[in-house]
Structures are given as structure tokens and as C-alpha cells.
Amino acid sequence: MSHFDLIVIGGGAAGEKGAVQAAYFGKKVALIEKENQLGGAMVNTGTLPSKTLRETALHLSQFRQRGLHGLDLSLNRKAEVKDLLFRLNEVTRIESARMQHNIERHNVHRVTGTAHFVDAHTVQVGERQYTADFILIATGSAPFRPPEYPFEHLNVYDSDEIVRIHEIPKHMVIVGAGVIGVEYACLFAALGTQVTVVEPKDCMLSFLDSEIVAALTASMNRLGITFLFKSKVTNCIVNESALPVALKLETGECIQTELVLVCAGRQANTANLNLPAAGLSAGKRGQLEVDSHFCTGVKHIAAAGDVIGFPALASTGMDQARVAICHLFDFKYKTNMTPLFPYGIYTIPEISMVGETEETAHTKGIQTVVGRSSFGANSRGAIIGETGFLKLIFNRQSRALIGAHCIGESATEIIHIALVAMQLSGGIDTFIESCFNYPTLSEAYKYAAYDALNQMNTKGTHVESR
Numbered sequence: 001m002s003h004f005d006l007i008v009i010g011g012g013a014a015g016e017k018g019a020v021q022a023a024y025f026g027k028k029v030a031l032i033e034k035e036n037q038l039g040g041a042m043v044n045t046g047t048l049p050s051k052t053l054r055e056t057a058l059h060l061s062q063f064r065q066r067g068l069h070g071l072d073l074s075l076n077r078k079a080e081v082k083d084l085l086f087r088l089n090e091v092t093r094i095e096s097a098r099m100q101h102n103i104e105r106h107n108v109h110r111v112t113g114t115a116h117f118v119d120a121h122t123v124q125v126g127e128r129q130y131t132a133d134f135i136l137i138a139t140g141s142a143p144f145r146p147p148e149y150p151f152e153h154l155n156v157y158d159s160d161e162i163v164r165i166h167e168i169p170k171h172m173v174i175v176g177a178g179v180i181g182v183e184y185a186c187l188f189a190a191l192g193t194q195v196t197v198v199e200p201k202d203c204m205l206s207f208l209d210s211e212i213v214a215a216l217t218a219s220m221n222r223l224g225i226t227f228l229f230k231s232k233v234t235n236c237i238v239n240e241s242a243l244p245v246a247l248k249l250e251t252g253e254c255i256q257t258e259l260v261l262v263c264a265g266r267q268a269n270t271a272n273l274n275l276p277a278a279g280l281s282a283g284k285r286g287q288l289e290v291d292s293h294f295c296t297g298v299k300h301i302a303a304a305g306d307v308i309g310f311p312a313l314a315s316t317g318m319d320q321a322r323v324a325i326c327h328l329f330d331f332k333y334k335t336n337m338t339p340l341f342p343y344g345i346y347t348i349p350e351i352s353m354v355g356e357t358e359e360t361a362h363t364k365g366i367q368t369v370v371g372r373s374s375f376g377a378n379s380r381g382a383i384i385g386e387t388g389f390l391k392l393i394f395n396r397q398s399r400a401l402i403g404a405h406c407i408g409e410s411a412t413e414i415i416h417i418a419l420v421a422m423q424l425s426g427g428i429d430t431f432i433e434s435c436f437n438y439p440t441l442s443e444a445y446k447y448a449a450y451d452a453l454n455q456m457n458t459k460g461t462h463v464e465s466r
């Protein structure tokens, strides 16, 4: 029996950061991961594989050059799976090795195997038991598999399996227009696959600002993606024909396709933890309930990352784990999780947002003024052939920035300017008084701020805009 200050179960996004945070401050830490390779969904099946595939697809299909040089959309669509997977394998190897190196240099004791609770301070892996004063559960999540799909067939994929696809399909149906579904729809459409997205709701990504959703829908339509909203699959049968997957919809309609990718949300990995032995129980889709410091009902056991559900991002999981560890050990550092976090959605084009949408601001009764700046009217935008835009939402009274929305190249990078401005209570004047590099897409902040100022200008004299 080995005793530790902290045991972390799960070596993905949250687990690595939690383990290293405690070890950095001198605690004796064990990290238990069931797979040989660290990284979890972040490195092996979710975040990095999907982003690497997207980048490779954009490169192989010369997607970025098409707008610039008027290339035909049908060019270079013969990307082969081995071309796609080469970079993916490389990125996965590098990132997993980085994580392994990080835990080694912080003297975190690595245990390989599947952990389950024996009691609230004891965890078992194989024949061995480990005890700790504190435990962090960071076991992540797996794709939820609705029972109507026969996942044992080669043509029926969930979002973990799709990163190991054997052949780029000519036709595919994606079930679910959430973030993962729309990201894969764009990626495969860029490779020349004819994609149909089936979604029970009447729109996609309803948490985004509606102007951004409209712009994304138009872009995805231009990519050739078909949406079937308010449509529910009731049955999926696989046969031996050329389009072997038959999807029956609630309406009675049937869609024949080569491959179906089911993106129906995620399920927390808690089933094999023997939670009752620790005095814990799982809620909806296996998730654990935590307080604002990420402690479960058993105060020396914390949980972070996908295992606690929303927002289920690698970015937030890492910070949740750091906050949980600082709280458990009473480190006077990183005591709270910021409520302000950005969303990055790697569609084509990419999207990012932070803070309020126009819709949520109005629901909260906030008087707003909105400034927009188009990348088409931006010098860097003209150079790279970018046509997206930046939209800033300010509080009309205080002029403070309360929300930012961006669609276009590097949107997920550009949004951090808004994030930091909001952290520091910046507003319209922050952007107008700042001198930006030229030519850059970031300069759009200044012109969106001028645009907002124009909207507020009651004297009718227009200030600079672009």
C-alpha cells in the first residue's frame, strides 16, 4: 500500500494540470491513467485530432487559396487517409510525450491501469491499492451512443472512432448539429464529401449570437452541406449495398448513405469507478455534481473536466483542476474559476465568442450598442482573402465591452483580445486609445469600436470608421 497527498484518476486535460499543480507546491502525487498514452480525449480522440485533421484537410484541399486565386472547389479533393493521419499521429505523439515529460519533471508518480474506489481514501488498480488524503476525479467522457445505431458496423461511427477512418467517404450523414457535428461536417465537406446534417432542433449552435449562426450557415451551405433541421432518426440499418446505411426519419423518409457519424453528446466516465464505495453517486449521463471549488459531496474528493459536464472543454477542464487543487490544499493562489471563458469552434470558417450575445444581453435587460467590423474591409483581410467579421457588444451606459463574436480566419486567437479587455473592464475607449499593428485582423477591434461610437453619436457627426 502506497500513501500520497493526492491521487488523480485520469491523465487527460484536467488530470495532468491538477497533478502538476499539487506537485509544483511540493505535494506527493500519484496520477492513474488506464491507457498507456497520456492525453485522454484532448490528445487522442477529440480536441487535437479533430483540429489536426481540419488543418490537414484545409492544406490538402488548398482551401485557403481558393478565395485568393479563384481556384475551383473541386481541386485537390483526392486527399488520402494516410495523408490525413500522418500529421494527426505526429501531433498526438508530440503532445502525449510533452504531458509525460511534464509529470516526470514534477515527480508525479505515474500508475498505468483502471482505477476504482475501495473506500473514500483508497483506490485500487489491478492488485494494488493506493491511499491519499485527497483525490481528484478527472476521468473525462466518452461519446453517448444512442441504442438505435449498430456501432459494431464499420460504416457507423461515433466521434472518437471517426479520427481513425479508413477511407474518405463520398457521402456521409452526421447526426447532431452540436459543436462536434458541425466541425466534422465542415472538415469532410472541405475534403469533397457530400455531407448531410440531421438535427432534431430547428437550428444549430443556438448558444451563439444569431448573426454568427446565420453567417456560418451560409458558409456551410456554400461548402455544399445540407441541413435537415427538425428531423429525428428513429432507426438505422446497415446492408450490403453501395450506400449501405439506411436512416429512417420520424417523418417516414429514408436516407441512404455510405457512412453515418453520430454526434449525440457525451457520457461521463464514472461507470467503472465504484462511486458508492467512496460515498458518491453519479447524476445525468454519469456526471458528478460539484460546488464552486469543484468539491464533490465528499469534501476531500474533487472532480474536474468532462466528468462534471458543462462546459466540457479542455480549456475549462484544465483550469477547473487547478482551482480544485488550490482549494483542497488551501494554496493562496488561483482560488476561483473565472466565469468568463471563450468558446472556440473550428468550423470552416472558424468561430469564437466570449461574454454576452445580443440575445442574452436583451434577455437580461442590458441596453447595448453594437459595433461591427468586416475583415473584407480590413487590410490584412484583403491580403489573405478573408471575408468574416468581428462584432462587439457594449453596455450603452457604461461603454464596457460585454460580449465579442468573431467568424473568420484566426477567430479563436483574435477573441482573446476581447477576453482580456473584459477581464480588465475595458470598453469602447480601450480599443480607440490602443494602437494596433497594421495590417492585422486584430485592428478590426478599433474599427468595431468606432462603429459602436457612431451608433451612440446623437449629434449625427460621424467619427472614423472602416
Ligand SMILES: Cc1cc2nc3c(=O)[nH]c(=O)nc-3n(C[C@H](O)[C@H](O)[C@H](O)COP(=O)(O)OP(=O)(O)OC[C@H]3O[C@@H](n4cnc5c(N)ncnc54)[C@H](O)[C@@H]3O)c2cc1C
Binding pocket: 009, 010, 011, 012, 013, 014, 015, 032, 033, 034, 035, 038, 039, 040, 041, 042, 043, 045, 046, 047, 048, 050, 113, 114, 115, 116, 138, 139, 140, 141, 159, 180, 269, 272, 273, 304, 305, 306, 307, 312, 313, 314, 315, 316, 317, 344, 346
Ligand atoms: C471531437 C472533439 C473536439 C473537441 N474540441 C475541443 C476544442 O476545440 N477545444 C476544447 O477546449 N475542447 C474540445 N473538446 C473537448 C475536450 O476534448 C474535453 O473537454 C477534454 O479532453 C476533457 O478533459 P478531461 O481531462 O476531463 O478528460 P480526458 O481528456 O478525456 O481525460 C480523461 C482520462 O481519464 C482516463 N480514465 C477514465 N476512466 C479511468 C479510470 N477508471 N482509471 C484510470 N483512468 C481513467 C481516460 O483514459 C482519459 O485518458 C473536444 C472534444 C471532442 C470529442
